[in-house]
Amino acid sequence: MGAYDTYSGTAPCPVCGDWHWLGGQTTFFEPHFDLPPRWFRAGEPQPLQFTPDDLLREPWSGSWIRIRTPRTPEILHLLPDIDGMYPCACGTPLAEVLRFRLRPDGADAGTATLVHVGLYHALADPRALDVDAADGEQVVPWRGNLEAFEQGLRELAASPPDVRAARLHAALTAHFQKLEAARNATDGFTFVTAPMPCEACGDTRERTHLTHFTGPDGRAPFLRDGWTGGTLRPGTRVEGDFGWLDEDVDRGIYVRLRHPVPADGFTIIGARENVGCRCGAGATSVVMRFARDPGGVTFTGASLRVVRGRADVADGDFAPGSHGSRDFPNGFPQPATRDEAVQSLLRTNWRCP
Ligand SMILES: [Zn+2]
Ligand SMILES: [Zn+2]
Numbered sequence: 001m002g003a004y005d006t007y008s009g010t011a012p013c014p015v016c017g018d019w020h021w022l023g024g025q026t027t028f029f030e031p032h033f034d035l036p037p038r039w040f041r042a043g044e045p046q047p048l049q050f051t052p053d054d055l056l057r058e059p060w061s062g063s064w065i066r067i068r069t070p071r072t073p074e075i076l077h078l079l080p081d082i083d084g085m086y087p088c089a090c091g092t093p094l095a096e097v098l099r100f101r102l103r104p105d106g107a108d109a110g111t112a113t114l115v116h117v118g119l120y121h122a123l124a125d126p127r128a129l130d131v132d133a134a135d136g137e138q139v140v141p142w143r144g145n146l147e148a149f150e151q152g153l154r155e156l157a158a159s160p161p162d163v164r165a166a167r168l169h170a171a172l173t174a175h176f177q178k179l180e181a182a183r184n185a186t187d188g189f190t191f192v193t194a195p196m197p198c199e200a201c202g203d204t205r206e207r208t209h210l211t212h213f214t215g216p217d218g219r220a221p222f223l224r225d226g227w228t229g230g231t232l233r234p235g236t237r238v239e240g241d242f243g244w245l246d247e248d249v250d251r252g253i254y255v256r257l258r259h260p261v262p263a264d265g266f267t268i269i270g271a272r273e274n275v276g277c278r279c280g281a282g283a284t285s286v287v288m289r290f291a292r293d294p295g296g297v298t299f300t301g302a303s304l305r306v307v308r309g310r311a312d313v314a315d316g317d318f319a320p321g322s323h324g325s326r327d328f329p330n331g332f333p334q335p336a337t338r339d340e341a342v343q344s345l346l347r348t349n350w351r352c353p
Contacts, residue, residue, distance in 0.1 A: 075102070193233050257319055268319065271350070282308075
C-alpha cells in the first residue's frame with residue numbers, strides 16, 4: 001500500500017458559474033507506505049506521518065516550491081499540477097487552489113483535511129498566486145538533469161516571495177499560451193461548436209466540444225472515409241455515402257445504442273465530462289444531432305444533458321465506447337448483446353450504478 005495522495009472536489013468558474021469536477025494527485029504530502037493511499041475529500045481528515053512544522057522545510061517533497069511566507073502552520077494553500085490546468089468554456093484560464101487544515105494535536109491529531117477547492121482566474125486573480133506552495137516543475141525550467149533542476153529549485157526558494165510569485169505568474173502565463181497554440185493547431189481532430197442549451201434549465205451558451213470522430217490513433221473516421229477533421233457548426237453538411245448507418249455495425253469507437261437508427265438522422269451522446277451547467281444539475285454530456293438525406297449528413301445542433309440512467313440515453317443512436325466497439329475492439333472482450341453494451345456504457349461513460 002502507499003502512493004501519492006489523490007483529491008477530488010467541485011468548484012464553480014469564477015466568471016460564468018459553470019461547475020467543474022476536479023481531482024488528481026496532490027503529490028505534496030509524501031507517500032506513506034504503511035498507510036492506505038490518502039484520498040482527500042472536503043471535510044474528511046487524512047492521517048499524516050509528519051507535523052505541520054515539517055511542512056515548512058524547504059525544499060519540501062520533490063519539486064514543490066514554497067511561494068509565500070507561511071501565515072500559520074495550520075492552514076495550507078496549494079497550487080497543484082500546473083500542467084493540468086485548462087480554460088473554462090467561457091475562456092477563463094482556471095487555477096485550482098486547495099486549502100487544507102493541518103492538526104498537530106487535539107481530536108484530529110496528525111491529520112490534514114481538505115477544506116476548500118477554489119477556482120480563480122489564473123492570470124488576473126491574486127488568489128492564484130497567494131499560495132503556500134506550488135508545483136515547481138513548471139516554475140523552474142528543466143536544465144537537463146535532476147541535480148541542475150534541484151539547484152534551480154533551491155535558488156528560487158532563496159529568492160524573495162515577490163520574485164517567487166512573479167515566477168509562478170510567468171509559468172501560468174506560459175502554460176495557457178501553450179494551450180492556446182495547441183488549440184489553434186487542430187489538425188486531424190473534429191470539434192463541434194454550437195449554442196448548447198442545458199436540458200435542465202435552458203441556459204444556452206456557445207460551446208466547443210472535441211469529438212472522437214477523428215483522432216491520431218488510426219480509428220476509422222466516424223463520419224465517412226476521407227473525413228480528416230475540422231469544426232462542425234449547425235448547418236455544416238458532410239457529403240458522402242452513409243450506407244453504413246443502415247447496417248448493424250459500430251463505427252470507430254462509437255457503439256450503436258439501437259438498430260435500426262431513424263432514417264432521417266441520428267443522435268450521439270458523448271461521455272460525461274468534468275463540467276456542468278451553472279444551474280447545478282450535475283456533470284453533463286454533449287448530445288449531438290445530425291440530419292440525414294440521400295447525399296450526406298448535416299450537423300443540426302447540440303445540447304448538454306445529465307445522464308443518470310438508461311432513460312436518459314433512450315433517444316441516442318451512438319455513444320463513444322473505447323472498450324465496447326465492434327469496429328475498434330482494442331483487445332477488450334466484446335459485449336455479447338446490445339443490452340450488455342449499453343449497460344457497460346452506463347457504468348463507464350456515465351458512471352451510473
Ligand atoms: Zn467559465
Ligand atoms: Zn442548467
